[in-house]
Amino acid sequence: MTTPLNLIRTQPYTEWAPDVTPEVRADLRRQLEQGAVLYFPNLNFRFQPGEERFLDARWSDGKSKNINLRADDRAVRGAVGSEQDLADLYALIRRYADASETLIHTLFPEYVTHMTRAGTSLRPSEIAGRPVSWRKDDTRLHVDSFPSNPMLGKRLLRVFHNIDPAAPRVWRVGEPFADFAARFVPKTHGMWPGQAWLMKQLHITKRARSEYDHRMLQLHDLAKADLDYQKTVPQQEFHFPPGATWIVFSDQLLHAAMRGRAMMEQTIYLDPAAISDHTHSPEAVLARMLGKPMLAA
Ligand code: SIN
Ligand code: FE
Numbered sequence: 001m002t003t004p005l006n007l008i009r010t011q012p013y014t015e016w017a018p019d020v021t022p023e024v025r026a027d028l029r030r031q032l033e034q035g036a037v038l039y040f041p042n043l044n045f046r047f048q049p050g051e052e053r054f055l056d057a058r059w060s061d062g063k064s065k066n067i068n069l070r071a072d073d074r075a076v077r078g079a080v081g082s083e084q085d086l087a088d089l090y091a092l093i094r095r096y097a098d099a100s101e102t103l104i105h106t107l108f109p110e111y112v113t114h115m116t117r118a119g120t121s122l123r124p125s126e127i128a129g130r131p132v133s134w135r136k137d138d139t140r141l142h143v144d145s146f147p148s149n150p151m152l153g154k155r156l157l158r159v160f161h162n163i164d165p166a167a168p169r170v171w172r173v174g175e176p177f178a179d180f181a182a183r184f185v186p187k188t189h190g191m192w193p194g195q196a197w198l199m200k201q202l203h204i205t206k207r208a209r210s211e212y213d214h215r216m217l218q219l220h221d222l223a224k225a226d227l228d229y230q231k232t233v234p235q236q237e238f239h240f241p242p243g244a245t246w247i248v249f250s251d252q253l254l255h256a257a258m259r260g261r262a263m264m265e266q267t268i269y270l271d272p273a274a275i276s277d278h279t280h281s282p283e284a285v286l287a288r289m290l291g292k293p294m295l296a297a
Contacts, residue, residue: 005236007173007253011040016099017106028107033277035176035252037238038107043245045099045161045264051092055164055262057125059089065136066121066265069093093120093264100159100266104247114274115157118267122163128259138257140224141174141233143216143282144250148205150213153283153295155270156251161244164262168239174254175234181219181285183229188218212294215286216251223254252282 009031013020020028032038060067064078067089076089097120105112127139134140144156162169174180196208223229237258240246248255278284287294 005173005175005234007036007236008039008238009036011038012042013040014042014044016043016045016102018103020107025107025109029110030277032108032247032249033275034280035249037173037253038247039238039240040245040247041241042243043103043161044243045096045163045245047092047163051088052165054089054092054122055124059085059124066123067093068119068121069097070119071097071117089122093122096120096122096161096264097266100161101268103159103245104157104268107247110276111157111270111274114271116154116269118269120267121265123263123265124261126259126261127257134224135221137224140230141172141235141254141256142220142223143177143180143252143254145213145216145220147217150205150207150209151216151251151269152207152210153212153272155249155272155275155281157268157270158248158250159266159268160240160246160248161264162240162242162260162262163264164260165242167259167261168241169244169260169263170237170239170258172235172237172256172258174256177252177254177280177282178285180223180233180254181282181289184219184222185215185286185289187222188215190214210295212283212286215290215294216282249281252280 011028028038059079059081061078061080067079068077069090070077074090076086076093079086079089081089097117100120101117104115160169190211191209191214196210199205200208233254272278272281272283275281283294
């Protein structure tokens with residue numbers, strides 16, 4: 001038996017730069033920072049003529065999970081096609097990056113000076129039944145954390161869009177971060193002296209990992225490895241219909257993607273100074289539980 005949970009907050013907006021009052025903005029920010037999903041069922045991202053052809057796994061190079069674009073780059077990664085196809089793919093993915101950024105700027109003007117555009121991806125392959133190792137299996141509930149890319153406390157804000165015309169994107173979302181942390185933090189350990197330095201020297205990480213990153217990565221792995229937790233944790237399944245957009249802090253919200261054919265996603269790195277309510281942020285929760293700041297060198 002699982003406890004009913006509702007983390008989905010439905011929003012009426014149909015534009016990427018919606019007209020919202022300061023009161024509404026403050027309320028949206030509070031909900032997002034508490035770990036909810038801001039869900040915009042009618043915020044559609046429209047294809048331009050000819051772009052529908054990219055709704056097909058054949059554009060993927062077969063090596064990378066996604067087709068993606070790094071901020072400030074013009075080269076689409078993970079895709080195969082003619083020069084024209086790749087230029088058209090770039091235009092599509094870039095337009096999504098711009099639309100997502102406009103949405104965040106409009107809803108959260110306080111974030112503007114603290115945010116950095118990171119990668120944008122098009123994920124044109126069915127999720128269900130993909131053969132991946134348990135650690136990479138995003139059909140298991142997890143919080144996002146990357147082995148080689150320490151965030152040093154920067155938050156992961158993501159704007160997702162179901163671009164498939166027919167199939168829903170089916171997610172599970174789970175219990176609040178503090179409950180998740182209460183269960184697994186006692187099973188995590190700190191770094192040994194010199195470990196962060198050594199991992200950077202060996203290029204295992206791009207920069208020295210903080211204890212925050214070290215613990216978050218263990219939380220990611222512990223959740224995915226525990227099949228009993230996956231089944232019994234309070235959770236809800238939600239179907240994001242075609243044309244829906246949703247925003248989450250994916251380092252905070254426990255999530256899993258179960259089914260779906262085509263999605264676009266924008267990642268934004270947010271300086272923790274931008275967060276108005278730190279009570280629920282992963283760094284604050286871990287610092288409280290472990291009785292020390294998580295971001296000291
Ligand atoms: C994830 O962030 O875990 C995957 C999201 C998705 O592919 O829908
Ligand atoms: Fe994820």
